[in-house]
Amino acid sequence: MSTATSTPASAGDDDTHRSDVDRSDIGGTPLEPAALAFLDSIPSRLRVVRARAARTREDLPARSGCEEDMRLGEAAQRVWDAETASARALAARLRALAALIESEGGDCADDVDTLRAAMALRVTHGVAHRELLAAHRAVDQLPRTLARLEAGALPSWWFQKVLRESEDLGDESRRLLDAALTAWPADIPVERFLTLLRALVRLLAEREKEPSAPEEALPREVELTPDGRAGTGAASLRGPIPEVLAFWKRLDETAHAIQAAQRSALREGTEIPYDLDGIASATQRPVPLDRLRYDLMLNAEFDTDGVRVPAPRFRLNVTVPAFTLLGLSDAPGMLEGTIPLPPAVAREIAGGESVWYRILTDACTGAFLPLPPDRYPPTQAMLEHLRLRSSTCAVPGCTRPVSWASEADHIEEFFHADPVRGGRTELENLHLLCWQHHQAKTAGDLDPTRLPVPVSGPEPGEGRGPGRTRWRIGTRGEQVITADDIDLGTRLAVEDLDRAWRAFVDRRTAPPPPIPPPTSPPRSPIPKGPPAQGEPAARDEEPGSSPYEDPPPF
Ligand SMILES: [Zn+2]
DSSP: OOTTTOOOOOTTSOOSSOOSOOSSEETTEEOOHHHHHHHHHSOHHHHOOOOSSOOOSTTHHHHTTOSSOHHHHHHHHHHHHHHHHHHHHHHHHHHHHHTTOOSTTSSSOOHHHHHHHHHHHTOOHHHHHHHHHHHHHHHHHOHHHHHHHHTTOSOHHHHHHHHHHTTTSOHHHHHHHHHHHTTSOTTSOHHHHHHHHHHHHHHHHHHHSOTTOOGGGSOOEEEEEEOSSTTOEEEEEEOOHHHHHHHHHHHHHHHHHHHHHHHHHHHHTOOOTTOTTSHHHHHTSOOOHHHHHHHHHHTOOOOOTTOOOOOOSSOOOEEOOHHHHTTSOOOOEEETTTEEEOHHHHHHHHHTOSOOOOOOBOTTTOBBOOOOOOOSSOOHHHHHHHHHHOSBOSSTTOOOBHHHHEEEEESSOOOSSOTTTSOOSSGGGEEEEEHHHHHHHHTTSEEEEEEOOOOSOSSTTOOOOOOEEEEEETTTTEEEEEEOOBOHHHHHHHHHHHHHHHHHHHHHHSOOOOOOOTTSOOOOOOOOOOOOTTSOTTOOOOTTSSTTSSOOOO
8 A cells, every 4th residue: 555655746745856847958868949948838737747755666665565574575676676677678679669660751660661570579460560650659759758768767657658648649749748758757656647648648639739620630430349259249439429429319219219119019919119039029028228229220221322332342251160060069160260259159140041152171181272273353253262261461460351452462473465474363373462461562572472282291191281372571581481271170170080090099909908806796797789890809898988989970
């Protein structure tokens, strides 16, 4: 507990620890005139920030109420030390990342920079891009605050907060923020730091606005986010609060009206309105409001002002192993190749469809078997196959799904003038790329080579393996190899069959069990059935001694 010492100090507190801003030279670098003018223009509570007293490693045990207990006090100091090391490590990480940005201007890492960062951090393309942007901001726009982090004088969490809270500010505003932050001691309570930081960021954001700033600047968007729980996803709507509230109210009032109508229909025994899935009839209660709002949104018709919406380029793919459909395996189904679906959900979806598409995979490895080559442009069937082979953009680390806005690309270029000379329009020479990476490849920043498909592996009986592509990234030859997606169910089934076979062989070759001592009771007279052909006749086993007693279920 630290309540005794963490009472927020106000600007008027008596204090000797840190005084007003040293105007000429903060953090070792003289302030530019623009920064000095800015500091003059902000309220003094944001400019003159004082702490009651310094907070040091030495007085930590006393401040955190564990001076009586040496062991606890030392543990607290070790945490303090670990945090100081984290702060320094964060600064080093940000500097290293910023050095990776080669593109002109520096403020917008290009695709090659991002791919390099993704490979070094071992994260997805999107995460790497955000990290690079943060590094650029830290090094170029928050240099004084970064220097304090590097010296272990600012907690790493505080710096992360500065980065996050100032995300929407312009570059120049972030530089002004840096100048103001330098005058804030890290000895103030964290709650006060956050309050002041948010106030300062708000003030900078207000000043960035045009005088006639419309609320257009506020985001208006709907986002799709898999929410992590098995088999569900979420779409969230974000916009100016009056508009979102008005929408919510309309939706909610509609749901209430329907529920009231359902209740009276149930009372009077008349037909129940808007009972889409028969929930009200089955339960004899009105449909819950949550479900009604969901059904209303899901079934809403869009007013497109006469614009004809083309049919989707691809159907939404749910790949379900046949054994899962039969209820014989618990291998998950996959939605768009990336989102696992519990077997029960996959079976339910499959059960509700009138058409299934059978996909052939290699019986041992699960690799999707190619369809015959065809003409340019690729046929719909080829596109469907490519989409199964890689459900996201083929570039390593890119997570953009190919079902929305992908482009089929010839790995070895197709020559329109002389098709015989260029790469062929066949599955082994095609892949799907997101629009950005297609451009990067056309510009020569990415150079893929399709590697020969392994036809048999080291194990006898292994089949056609998943195909692989080697990528050269940038112009200086970093290389990374990616493998195609495979069907998840096949490998599990092969492993099951393999285990069953080994168990069978072991049983045939194992030495006979020791002869029971003569005093043991006589064995059950129940006959065990005739021995299989060729099997030793005198074997005597306890029932259930092997999980593979029974033949496999397929
Ligand atoms: Zn991509």
